Amino acid sequence: MxxxxxxxxxxxxxxxxxxxxxxxxxxxxxxxxxxxxxxxxxxxxxxxxxxxxxxxxxxxxxxxxxxxxxxxxxxxxxxxxxxxxxxxxxxxxxTHAAKQQCVYQVLQGKAAYGHGGFGQGKKIQVEFVSANPTGPLHVGHGRGAAYGASLANVLSAAGFNVSREFYVNDAGRQMDILTLSTWLRYLELNDIHIPFPQNAYQGSYVRTMAQLIFQAHTNRYVHQPALLLDGLPAQVLETVVSTDEHLDILIANAKKILGQDYAYFHNFVLTEQLGDCRNDLMEFGVEFDVWFSEQSLYDNGAVARTMQLLEDKKYLYEQDGAIWFRSTDFGDEKDRVVQRENGQFTYFASDIAYHLNKFERGFDQVINIWGADHHGYIPRVKGALQALELDPSKLEIALVQFAVLYRDGKKAPMSTRSGEFVTLRELREEVGKDAARFFYVMRKSDQHLDFDLDLAKSQSNENPVYYVQYAHARVCSVLAQWDGQVDELNSADTTILTNPLELALLQKLIDFPDTVEMAAREYSPHLIAFYLRELASEFHSYYNSTRFLVAEIPLQNARLALIAAIRQVLINGLTLLGVNAPDKM
RNA sequence: GUGCCCGUAGCUCAAUCGGAUAGAGCACCAGCCUUCUAAGCUGGGGGUUACAGGUUCGAUUCCUGUCGGGCACGCCA
The missing domain is CATH 3.30.1360.70 (Arginyl tRNA synthetase N-terminal domain)
Known part of the structure; x- marks a missing residue:
């Protein structure tokens, strides 16, 4: 057929x-x-x-x-x-025949079963994670990574031409703060102790980077640290409380003192953190087609050009020494600064240039996956698109709520600056990639996720991913004990499959392509996770009620064809979620 | 204070742009391994979908209000 x-x-x-x-x-x-x-x-x-x-x-x-x-x-x-x-x-x-024939569709379709043409080959970009390279990814980033990667897979399966992109914030003030933090730790290793600002990066990875530089270069970057405190009020030496102004002065002084060497530090910490991030994500099964540098938008003049466009259209004005964008013209609560009093462009300025760049690349649809705490940022970005006469409906912003961690039944603190956080790497090492990937997409992405670390670490059967993987392993076990080749099952007579459990399973297999399409349409990969649980559940019931390896060969082949098809769909679904399907457990 | 999101079983969550008797998992209770992996299965109890109105053939879903929770309201990113 x-x-x-x-x-x-x-x-x-x-x-x-x-x-x-x-x-x-x-x-x-x-x-x-x-x-x-x-x-x-x-x-x-x-x-x-x-x-x-x-x-x-x-x-x-x-x-x-x-x-x-x-x-x-x-x-x-x-x-x-x-x-x-x-x-x-x-x-x-x-008809029963319509259901029974589905087995052949699955067995012949193999990895492609479930894929469809809903997306019509349209170009769609999914930008996700895009974490500041200022420290390790934490479990909040992990959710965005799992959601984005699964969504991209689902969209691809549904027939979209998908590009996965990571926007690297390598140009901002946060990078300067990390650079400063690393230099301060480096100075400490050279026995020069300057009070470490409370709002600088406290994490131990900063000390690690300082250590690496110290080991390679000893005191080469010490220069004149005393000048670092130029322009600071005397009392900051006496207190741990520090302000943004305090940091800005330190950063400016560090740039002055280090000169060319500042770029070395900046580049070192960027390379180090980005490399770490990339490895972390790769081990999480998350890969990108494009790593897009924010700095490149400055280097090639895109930011300046974009600002000029807005200026030409009269959407910019000067006030209090800064340049503002009239986002209130497009429904935002207030106008937004694009260029600070000190001449620095804001993150928003380069972000407008970035979105213009995205649209110039000709995507039919652009999806930004953001943490839900950024929802207030949406009106100004959409407004900027309108100002540039771009179609805001082509930009979909999918908000992902942060995962709230629970340890010993209590909320675990999570703050990048304070250094108190559970990293994605720790989570992976403790619960495994598969459990983490599945766990993250078990919930609708715009809902809060209560992540019970103790439960996730317990490696018990409470992890739902085991339930689905176990179904797959059981099919493998049965087929291994049967001394035939799966390809032989293409000629099995599936009209024998008529009991209610079998008919329900056949219908479930038919549902898979529709589920993939729905997940793509709704940007909801969690539907795949729910589908897999249901399919696994029906299979486990079937397994417990029916023996597959029986003497009657036509009956045996029909049942084996069905479970082989189930196995294929389990694999296809798990693959969309970035979860392995082990043969044995 | 203003804006956005949320409130469903004891707990964590589903419910296909409004559909039929609101479903799973965990937990709890009672059963099932000399037979393809018990990380499994079968059965059971558990609900005024926060509350009060409205819209219509029909509302967990849409509208209004109240209560409760989260997030955002930078010349940070």
Missing amino acids: TSCDYPNFKTHFSGLLEQAARAIISADTVLRIELTRTKQASHGDYSCNLAMQLAKSLHKNPREVAGLLIAALPASPHLEKVEVAGAGFINLFL
């Missing part, structure tokens, strides 16, 4: 219902055919509420409309029967 003989049933039945509807309504009526999978077997396999939608405009009751629609419904070889039920639902029943 070829794929054109075997349709997507949702699409197939939607088409039939549309034809039926056209026969009883006027041509200009807008139709929205909604076909949903039923929850109860007695309601058939697919259900449609079209009759209820049309009842009002036709001045007939919904059940009567449903009757008319069914009467006008073209015949289909895949349709066992159609019924009117409840308030006017049209319930469609698939």
Whole structure:
């Protein structure tokens, strides 16, 4: 059987219902055919509420409309029967043959089963993580990484041409603070002790970087540290409290004192942190097509050009020595500074240039995955796009709530600056990549995630990923004990598969491509995780109720074909989530 | 204070742009291994979907208000 003989049933039945509807309504009526999978077997396999939608405009009751629609419904070889039920639902029943043939679709489709053409090859960019390279990734970044990577996989499977991008904030003040922090720690190693500002980077990795530089260069970068405190009020030496101004003075002094060597420190810490980040993500199964440098937007003049564009369109003005963008023209609460009094561009300025650059690259859709704490930033970015006469609807911003950590039943503190945080690397080492990846996408991304570290570390069966992986391992075990090749199962007679458990499993396999499409449409990879749990659950029930390796060869082959197909779909789904499917557990 | 998000079983969460009797997991109770992996299965109890109104054939979903929680309100990124 070829794929054109075997349709997507949702699409197939939607088409039939549309034809039926056209026969009883006027041509200009807008139709929205909604076909949903039923929850109860007695309601058939697919259900449609079209009759209820049309009842009002036709001045007939919904059940009567449903009757008319069914009467006008073209015949289909895949349709066992159609019924009117409840308030006017049209319930469609698939033939057993249609379900049974799905096994061949899966076994022949292999890794491609579930992939579809919903995306029509459109170019879509997913930008995610984009963490400041100022320290290790923590578990909050981990969620964005897991969500973004899974979403990108899902979109790709659904037929989009996906580009995964990491925006490297290598130009900002935070990098200067990290550079300063590292130099201060380096000076300490040379027995020069300058009070370490409270709001500088406290993490031990800063000392580690200082150590590396010290080991390679001893006191080469000591210079004149006494000048570092120039311009600082005397009392800062007496107190640990430090302000932004304090840091800015230290940074400016450090640049002056170090001269060319400042660039060495800056480059060293950037390279070190970015490399660490990249390795961390790679080990987490998260890879990017593009690492986009913020600094490059300054180096190639993009920021200046973008500011000039806004200036030409009269969206910029000067006040209090700074340059402001009129974001209130586009619904923002207040106008925003793009160039500070000291001449420095803000993060927002380069971000406008970055988004202009994204649009110039010709994506049909751009998705930014941000931590939910950045939601207030959305209106100004969308406003900037409008100011540049770009279509804001092409930019989708998916907010990911931070994971809230619990340790010993209490919230664990998480702050990059204070150094009190659980890193993504620690999490991976403790619970494993698979559990972490699955755990992260078990919840809808815009919901808070309570991450119980003790539970996640427990390596017990409470980790839901084991349940799905175990189903896969069980199929592998059975097939290993059978002395045949899976390819032989393509000729199995699946019409023997008629018990309710088997029919439900067959329907579940049919659902997979629809689930992938839905996950892509809704930017919701968690649907894949839920689907996999359900498929695994139905398989485990089947496993416990039915013996596969039986004497009757046709029956055995039919059952083995089914579980081989289940295994394939488990693999395909787990792959979308970046989770391994081990043969043995 | 203003804006955005959220409130579903004891706990953590689903519920396909408004659909049929609101579903899972964990926890709890009772069962199932001389048979392909018990990291499994079967059965059971558990709900006024925060609260009060509104919209309609139908509301966990949309609107208004109240209460409770989170986040954001920088010339940080």
